[in-house]
Amino acid sequence: MLDSISLSSPIVEIRGLTRKFGDKVALNDLSLTVPRGGVFGLIGGNGAGKTTLIKHILGMLKAQMGSVHVFGLDPVQDPVGTLGRIGYLSEERELPDWMRLGELIRYTRAFFPNWDESYAEELRESFDLDKKARIKTLSRGQRARAGLLVALAHRPELLVLDEPSSGLDPVVRRDILGAIIRTIADEGRTVLFSSHLLDEVERVADRVAIIHHGQIMLTASMEELKEQHRRVTLRFEQSLASPPNLVGSLSSTGQGKEWTYFCNGELTQLRSAAAAIGATVVEEAPLTLDEIFISRIL
Amino acid sequence: MRSIPLAMTWEMLQRGRWYLIAYFLGAQLIISVVFGALARAGVDFEDPSMVGVGASFLLTYMFLFSVSALAYQGPPSRLYTYPVSSLTIVSGHLLVSMASVGLQILLSIFLMNICFKTNWPLWGPVLFAAAAVCSIQATTWFTEKSAWAPLAVVVVTGFLGFWYHFRCGVGAGSGRLTALWTSVTLVDLGGFLAVTAVSFVVGNIAMTRNRCGEQLKPLGIYAWICRVLDFDLDEKALPFRSPAEAQLWYEWRLKGWGMPAAVVFGLFIGMAIWLMFVRDPKLIGTGFLVLGGYLFVPGMVCAFIIGNTGRIDTDFEMGHFLGSRPMKSAEMARTILKMTAQSLLMAFSIWAGVFLFVGAILLAYGLAPTDIIPKEVVWWSFLAAPLGCWAVIAVLASIGLTGRPVLYAQICCAVFALYLTCLCLSLFVLSDKGREQLSLGVAYLIPAAILSVTAWMFIEALKQNLIGWSSAVACALVWIAISSLCVLIGMQYPNGKFVSYLIVVGMAALVVAPIAAAPLAVSWNRTR
Numbered sequence: 001m002l003d004s005i006s007l008s009s010p011i012v013e014i015r016g017l018t019r020k021f022g023d024k025v026a027l028n029d030l031s032l033t034v035p036r037g038g039v040f041g042l043i044g045g046n047g048a049g050k051t052t053l054i055k056h057i058l059g060m061l062k063a064q065m066g067s068v069h070v071f072g073l074d075p076v077q078d079p080v081g082t083l084g085r086i087g088y089l090s091e092e093r094e095l096p097d098w099m100r101l102g103e104l105i106r107y108t109r110a111f112f113p114n115w116d117e118s119y120a121e122e123l124r125e126s127f128d129l130d131k132k133a134r135i136k137t138l139s140r141g142q143r144a145r146a147g148l149l150v151a152l153a154h155r156p157e158l159l160v161l162d163e164p165s166s167g168l169d170p171v172v173r174r175d176i177l178g179a180i181i182r183t184i185a186d187e188g189r190t191v192l193f194s195s196h197l198l199d200e201v202e203r204v205a206d207r208v209a210i211i212h213h214g215q216i217m218l219t220a221s222m223e224e225l226k227e228q229h230r231r232v233t234l235r236f237e238q239s240l241a242s243p244p245n246l247v248g249s250l251s252s253t254g255q256g257k258e259w260t261y262f263c264n265g266e267l268t269q270l271r272s273a274a275a276a277i278g279a280t281v282v283e284e285a286p287l288t289l290d291e292i293f294i295s296r297i298l
Numbered sequence: 299m300r301s302i303p304l305a306m307t308w309e310m311l312q313r314g315r316w317y318l319i320a321y322f323l324g325a326q327l328i329i330s331v332v333f334g335a336l337a338r339a340g341v342d343f344e345d346p347s348m349v350g351v352g353a354s355f356l357l358t359y360m361f362l363f364s365v366s367a368l369a370y371q372g373p374p375s376r377l378y379t380y381p382v383s384s385l386t387i388v389s390g391h392l393l394v395s396m397a398s399v400g401l402q403i404l405l406s407i408f409l410m411n412i413c414f415k416t417n418w419p420l421w422g423p424v425l426f427a428a429a430a431v432c433s434i435q436a437t438t439w440f441t442e443k444s445a446w447a448p449l450a451v452v453v454v455t456g457f458l459g460f461w462y463h464f465r466c467g468v469g470a471g472s473g474r475l476t477a478l479w480t481s482v483t484l485v486d487l488g489g490f491l492a493v494t495a496v497s498f499v500v501g502n503i504a505m506t507r508n509r510c511g512e513q514l515k516p517l518g519i520y521a522w523i524c525r526v527l528d529f530d531l532d533e534k535a536l537p538f539r540s541p542a543e544a545q546l547w548y549e550w551r552l553k554g555w556g557m558p559a560a561v562v563f564g565l566f567i568g569m570a571i572w573l574m575f576v577r578d579p580k581l582i583g584t585g586f587l588v589l590g591g592y593l594f595v596p597g598m599v600c601a602f603i604i605g606n607t608g609r610i611d612t613d614f615e616m617g618h619f620l621g622s623r624p625m626k627s628a629e630m631a632r633t634i635l636k637m638t639a640q641s642l643l644m645a646f647s648i649w650a651g652v653f654l655f656v657g658a659i660l661l662a663y664g665l666a667p668t669d670i671i672p673k674e675v676v677w678w679s680f681l682a683a684p685l686g687c688w689a690v691i692a693v694l695a696s697i698g699l700t701g702r703p704v705l706y707a708q709i710c711c712a713v714f715a716l717y718l719t720c721l722c723l724s725l726f727v728l729s730d731k732g733r734e735q736l737s738l739g740v741a742y743l744i745p746a747a748i749l750s751v752t753a754w755m756f757i758e759a760l761k762q763n764l765i766g767w768s769s770a771v772a773c774a775l776v777w778i779a780i781s782s783l784c785v786l787i788g789m790q791y792p793n794g795k796f797v798s799y800l801i802v803v804g805m806a807a808l809v810v811a812p813i814a815a816a817p818l819a820v821s822w823n824r825t826r
Contacts, residue, residue: 060621062825076825084624094609094619110544111624
């Protein structure tokens with residue numbers, strides 16, 4: 001399936017995407033490129049536009065302005081060409097309640113020529129799911145596992161997970177992370193997942209995009225992100241009522257002579273900037289993704 | 299608020315005030331228009347022949363107000379965590395329902411008696427309606443989340459219907475309504491109290507059980523059928539050969555049973571009515587013909603089910619699961635139409651099979667063929683019934699497939715408003731000549747609109763590659779064939795007018811319109 005598109009070409013390419021629901025702007029001139037291979041984390045607050053963006057990628061929303069290409073194809077025009085290569089698990093873990101798990105597997109495999117029966121069986125056993133169980137009788141965690149099973153069993157080129165862990169216990173979350181790792185273990189495959197649980201994103205994502213108010217605020221690899229964002233604590237000679245402006249600072253807290261800054265920039269640059277405002281760096285450390293996210297959107 | 303029951307009642311009335319007003323005014327509007335027309339035609343409402351009409355309209359009031367009561371109160375589950383007993387929740391709901399329905403009926407009868415001098419009795423219908431809504435509400439709670447719920451509601455409603463019927467009919471055995479519920483006897487009062495008391499007890503048992511997250515224990519009939527028939531699809535079934543086959547299976551399992559079930563249900567009800575009230579073998583054939591001719595009525599309900607691709611019954615917007623199937627929207631629409639056709643075919647096959655079987659028994663019993671199928675029944679009605687039924691279901695389902703319930707409601711309201719406007723104009727404003735011109739105008743306008751919209755849909759579907767030219771040409775040929783057949787049949791009748799032919803040609807377009815409408819609707823629903 002990879003022959004038609006160059007291996008180096010991005011798997012998802014979005015340019016100038018704008019979407020409005022009535023007066024509310026859900027996505028505002030958004031551009032994003034998801035490279036082939038690896039795990040791409042999409043993080044953002046509630047109502048930031050994550051699910052709307054994913055719906056565009058799946059062809060469930062038509063771009064009002066701009067363009068969306070998945071595998072180089074328009075998902076609205078060619079649902080078979082795109083959705084046939086995507087495994088998808090929605091936030092609501094929407095599955096037909098009336099089906100038995102065995103029926104769900106039988107039904108779903110008809111849509112995917114690459115369906116791997118033995119892999120499906122392996123997943124079913126590892127997720128401890130009963131084929132005869134009706135979907136409506138499954139617990140939330142079992143439902144998520146069933147959704148994962150049918151999303152993974154055709155070994156999709158792109159696995160899209162929308163808030164896969166929300167409301168789930170640590171065991172199911174581990175299964176989901178395991179599924180992500182399993183998917184990327186297959187060479188050339190890509191995972192795009194949105195999440196509120198930033199520690200999870202931090203653990204598995206290679207690249208991250210922060211979406212806020214329908215716009216991408218930042219896209220970078222995890223390594224770049226860690227290198228570029230630091231927490232520095234400065235000591236001033238005199239007590240200050242408010243912190244002085246530090247070049248590269250995103251936010252700050254503190255009182256008196258000691259103030260802590262969340263900064264974007266190289267460490268050497270930050271040291272020079274601190275010296276310029278008459279302060280000395282007493283402590284510095286890389287930021288967690290959680291801190292980066294909060295300092296960026298606040 | 300001084301107490302929780304008072305707060306509950308306030309909350310219910312607060313959330314239901316617009317329902318109450320809308321249903322009350324809507325019911326008055328519909329029935330006033332009909333009675334206005336009858337009054338204008340010089341009908342005497344106190345005439346004994348109007349008893350049946352009065353009883354039927356009182357029943358209509360009861361139905362509408364009961365629906366409004368059940369709708370505005372919402373699910374009681376929102377009150378489960380409140381520090382109140384189950385009996386308080388039950389009483390809060392049932393008493394409010396009884397009071398609101400009783401009051402609405404009382405006001406309606408009062409208004410009708412003043413405006414149209416109908417001389418309808420007050421207390422019989424009022425007390426009956428209050429007891430009836432109470433028993434239906436308790437039944438819905440008792441069978442909550444159970445597959446038996448629809449059957450239980452039908453049985454209770456049927457029991458109430460028979461009670462009302464017998465109480466309104468002095469000559470009940472003849473099946474004709476001959477008197478309204480003019481006096482409330484002690485037996486009546488005892489009956490109302492008994493039904494209400496049983497409803498409170500059943501409601502309390504149900505609420506106590508539902509509150510704990512339990513539901514009515516299944517009888518295990520389905521599991522037994524599965525065991526007996528070895529009905530285990532998971533293990534035995536072969537893989538689907540194509541996505542379309544899988545999708546057809548999905549649609550059939552989810553919605554395809556609707557029409558066959560409606561026929562079976564209709565046959566049972568028809569048989570019960572015949573056994574109880576009619577018992578004349580010569581009327582069995584007529585009963586079958588009426589059932590076949592009116593299958594489009596349950597078809598309208600099935601169309602709502604078929605047209606819903608949403609996650610839940612009230613949300614027609616296509617969900618993620620269906621929307622993310624790697625399948626073209628046009629193919630998805632085709633499977634839905636195919637399932638509809640199969641469902642309809644099965645329904646009419648059951649009807650025809652049972653009719654033939656019963657007909658054979660009646661012939662053996664000594665009845666003449668004309669006693670089974672009256673001479674007035676023309677051969678082409680056996681073609682028109684399934685085609686008409688198809689057109690009704692497929693067109694309504696296509697509207698539903700757009701996933702826009704507001705559009706559905708707007709179309710229904712617009713049609714109803716137009717109908718009411720025309721009715722009011724012709725009854726109260728226009729002269730005889732003006733009325734004739736209005737009828738003629740409407741008769742030209744409707745087929746013209748149907749043909750224009752159908753043509754536009756085919757052009758649009760072709761533009762969007764949702765259907766191919768071969769399908770469009772095939773549909774055109776089918777439409778021409780049906781229209782030609784209709785015109786040929788019409789020419790046998792001496793009084794055939796051009797406008798009648800135009801109406802028939804317009805209606806024939808509805809048979810093929812869904813072929814373009816359904817893919818357009820699915821595509822519009824799936825990608826927003």
